[in-house]
Amino acid sequence: MSFKELNLKHSYSSERDDLLNDFYIPILQEARFYRRITGFFSSSSFYLAAKGLSKFIINEGKMQFIINVQLSPEDYKQISIGTNQPEKLIEKLFIKELEDLMENDTAKVLGYLIANNYLEIKVGYIKNQVNQIDILHQKVGILEDIDKNIVTFSGSNNESAYGWKYNSEKFKVFYSWEKGIEAYLQQDLNDFKELWENTSPKTAVISFPQAVKDKLIKIRAKNKNELKEILNKLNKDKVKNENLQPKISWKHQFEAKSKFLKKNKGILEMATGTGKTRTAIGILKTLYENDKIDGAIISTFGNDLLDQWYNELLEHAADFTIYRYYHKYNELSDFFINPNKSILIVSWQNLNNSLVNKACVISKLFIIDEIHGFGSKGLREKLKDKLKCLKYTLGLSATPERDYDEKGNQFIEEEIGPTIFRYGLSDAIKEGILCSFDYIPLEYYFSVEDKKKIKNAYSKYSSNKKKGMNEKAAKKQLYLDLSNVRKLSKTKLPNFEKFIKNNYLKKCIIFVGTKKYGKLVQDILIHKDIAYHTYYGEDDAKNLEEFANNKFDLLITCQKLSQGIDIKSIENIILFSASRSKLETIQRIGRCLRTDPNNLNKQATVIDFILSKEYQKSYEDHEDSDYIREKWLTKISKIRR
Secondary structure, X not given: OOHHHHOOOOEEEOOOOOHHHHHHHHHHHHEEEEEEEEOOEOOHHHHHOHHHHHHHHHOOOEEEEEEEOOOOHHHHHHHHOOOOOHHHHHHHHHHHHHHHHXXXXXXXXXXXXXXXXXXXXXXXXXXXXXXXXXXXXXXXEEEEXXXXXXEEEEXXXXXXXXXXXXXXXXXXXXXXXXXXXXXXXXXXHHHHHHHHOOOOOOEEEEEOOHHHHHHHHHOOOOXXXXXXXXXXXXXXXXXXXXXXXXXXXXXXXXXXHHHHHHHOEEEEXXXXXXXHHHHHHHHHHHHHHOOOOOEEEEEEOOHHHHHHHHHHHHHHOOOOEEEEEEOOEEOHXXXXXXXXXXXXXXXXXXXXXXXXXXXXXXXXXXXXXXXXXXXXXXXXXXXXXXXXXXXXXXXXXXXXXXOOOHHHHHHHHHHOOOEEEEEOHHHHHHOOOEOOEEEEEEEEOOOHHHHHHHHHHHHHHHHHHHOOOOHHHHHHHHHHHHHHHHHOOOOHHHHHHHHXXXXXXXXXXEEOOOHHHHHHHHHHHOOOOOOEEEEOOHHHHHHHHHHHOOOOOEEEEOXXXXXXXXXXXXXXXXXXXXXXXXXXHHHHHOOOOEOEOOEOOOOEEEEEEXXXXXXXXXXXXXXXXXXHHHHHHHHHHOOOO
16 A cells, blocks of 8 residues: 555644554555654654554565754763763763663564664764754654655654654644645755765764664564564554553643643642653743743752653653753753753752852742652751742642641742642542552551660650650650651561562562661561562662662662652552651552553552551550551542542
């Protein structure tokens, strides 16, 4: 079949068209040549287009892709003074970016296409980036069929799953057999040729790094039969997902966005996994498109979460130049030199008066993620009354209020704004945005050692009051000491060992109070047939990355992983350590409630340790915290979509 028989339209929009099934797959099935310029490339497009790609390969089709790479100001500095070559810098970048890809089926397809000359990739970057804001941002596709008919398309979509299926995208289409459009068609052909042959005056185009090609070729599908099996599997998975995927309405994100655009200041309280980050990026883009801002400053804590923001922005805000000011990155001066259409990701530690004062002069949206932590004493002292000059301030959190901290809550509301939108766990589970879960409480009791610690806590409480400590502060310290006794009680361990089964330990996170307690849990796991590692911060960063890539089954961690990290495959959470604060519990169980596109029937499990009834209320003069948590989680666990 030729392109002429496909009934193609001149314009496609994801608002009314299925870009994948109305255009991409049908035309790929009939193509013999596919040339593509794309700002962002992901092998996820091969997963979605597996049906069309199978026939494309049978037809001996050839692909030529030119993809973008964004070099940092430091990279350009190294190039300019001759300490490094663009090819080496780009090779290093791609090797790092492709590490997560190496084990999956689409990587095997990508490796096969490259190894057998079905796909040739080149990389484009701006030669002389004076302002460090320019990137190769063209998005053009050129396809040719067996009869030499040519179709070109150009618009907003990248070569990725988001570009073809999930984002709001639009593109125009031109056909060679239609009169009057020859000039448009020829211009697309000329532009591609100029870039491919590296004769463009502004953009340099080099071959895809050999070291990266070698890595992909090494894990490629070994022959056409294996490739066919993989593509059939990918296609079946895609069809299955399309058939099973619930028709989820993400209207809450539009409502949240609308509320903020009316208020300009405020907090979005949205349950973990319901799209806080994407909603914030949508707000950023809308404000920029309406000439209200020229970019944003995004601040939170923890390198993992800051890196996650960076990766999200690379994919969903690629039009902007993204600077980093945290950990080993110090691009603050570059950000202020080139503020237009730029975003700065900055850690809370690096926020200061000078930065905020400069931000008030330029037009920026100020986004604080995990806003509940922003009310700490240190940040209050450093930033009080400093953020009020900002016109747009947006706070994000699943649980924005700080427990037992009126001053912190007041600071957040005065500097950022009040909570203007709420979308909680119950709402998200009912609407299928989050998955439902089973709740399993396991009892424990106080040992002789625990009782001694509790007695000491009350003695300390009495002593503090006698020394003049006010009642509120003394009570707060008492509750902290009692909570630590609960979190670190060793009587949980025998019941855990007796109850736990391997199926609960797969795709699982165990939260413990301390590394020392985690070692006691490890002593039990040694006798189980389960692969596990620990994650207690930066030293174990590689373990977190490998866990996210399903390299092992179980992760033992503490508070470091309670917030922000998005790993959709997690199914089970075990809470050795649980706070009386709902904030921490919501963050922790939220790790397993995200829906998984590879497991649409996902049902999560939360295993919790609850103090035996005979001990509840015996040692505290307020309602037992374990009882409150058990009652609350039992209620939520009964919610189904």
